[in-house]
Amino acid sequence: MNQLSIILPAKNEAEGLQRTLPALRQHYPHAEIIVVDDGSTDATAAIAREHGVKVLSSPYSMGNGASIKRGAREATGEILVFMDADGQHHPAHIQALLDKLAEGYDMVVGARDSSGQANVHRGLANRFYNWLASHMTGFEVKDLTSGFRAVRAGRFREFLHLLPNGFSYPTTSTMAFFRSAYPVAYVPIPVAKRVGNGSHIRPIKDGIRFLLIIFKIATLYSPLKLFAPVAVAFFLVGLGYYGYTFATMHRFTNMSTLLFSASVIIFLIGLVSEQITGLTYLATRSRD
Template identity: 60%
Template sequence: MFSIVIPAKNESAGLSTFLPELRSLYPEAEIIVIDDGSTDNTREVCISNNVNVISHPYSKGNGAAIKTGARAATQDVIVFMDGDGQHNAKDVRQLLAKIDEGHDMVIGARQGLQSQANISRGGANALYNWLATLIVGHKVEDLTSGFRAVRADKFREFLYLLPNGFSYPTTCTMAFFRAGYSVSYIPILANKRLGKSHIRIIRDGVRFLLIIFKIGTLYSPLKVFFPTSLLFFSLASIHYAHTYIDQGRFTNMSALLYITSVLIFAMGLISEQVTSLMYQKK
């Protein structure tokens, strides 16, 4: 037995096609749809397909819906899927097979440009994957995929870390790596979404840019702060060498750059200790 949690906001078009197939393939599964303040007939579609539906009184965000579903799920393994028809129901078995092999989280890694919403999104995801791989020291094939299976008890350890918005996949993936849990991937081909996307280019572009910095600070802050500190230290040394040769003195700018370097390094050390406390098992 396992639970399937599907966050949905105005996804009646996708759910009306997707839920019957999901229910047919996995009659034993506990299927929970989190209706995140939908204004269409999302809730009615869920009820007509005999799946559990929990409705938020207003839209709280994709991450908030995931947390609601994780708290409501009663099985030991939870599969998270999108409600827009992008994920193929048949791929759930591959996720579960990897879980049975002993992994704690298995992620459906999208393959090829046809699995990306557009070229710009695909490029951004490639950048996130490269940066995350660099930081964690393990191959990260798809950092932002919403199609994944997790061991419920381990996932709930990090609910307090998860944002209410769209970056929950990034946060939980980095948290599992940081905690030393086993993360694996299966290749998938995602379909084009049904219905209108809730992503906004400018608003979410800025938010996804912040994810890049969050990736590093969530996993190991010193991997972000130390190179930055080293950069300022190098600039200070270059500036000091120039002014000493040219003017024979140590300038205020050199002092400011050296102080900035030390402060950034100190902030990194403190952040590293705080991060270690965050991941201690209660």
């Protein structure tokens, strides 16, 4: 069995692979390198084969997360490294992740600084995600959405069924590790400008999708931490509205009833979600 498997999800990344694969071979000649071709229409698969790496090709695009799952299933290494194929991540920085992993961590993530963000809006969004994840977990999350990470294969495969096929696999896997008390660390890394085609992120569609990440962060870790404050807010608004209507009309209105009822329902939904989340992770650990 190989000790190290390096997995690169790639969609129309022929130009980036021309630069990334030779550098990978130079730094890690004995590692298993897997390029997961996500339905590319260019020479991505052909160039990967020319460099003698393992290629997994999809007949159509299934998504970045789907490529990660396919690569993780096929990899034979005890340690998995995930990195972009577009030249943003340099193979020389893999060693920093592996060194940190050797200290006893189960996942090490390459944390980008502000210069490594695609644009100002993405940078602000990621900063908010990091803050929210830190608040939910009680640990400092320096880069929730970075796709450059090293993990222990056995631990990572426990959560393959939770990972989405789209772009939010880093968020899901990170929160799953925190939820299961698997230690996670962050290592600062520089990020180069991508080569080849532009980003596959679509501002409007993926902006809405990334907004849903906020709710996924909470529901993956502890749903009650999301639902309880919302329930309290509804209760306080209902109480305030009742105080106003009682003082002005001496009445208990239907709106106050609706707000109080909503607060109870939201809290109960959060309570049930908390139990479902606990059972989900219990089932995951039972398969280990």
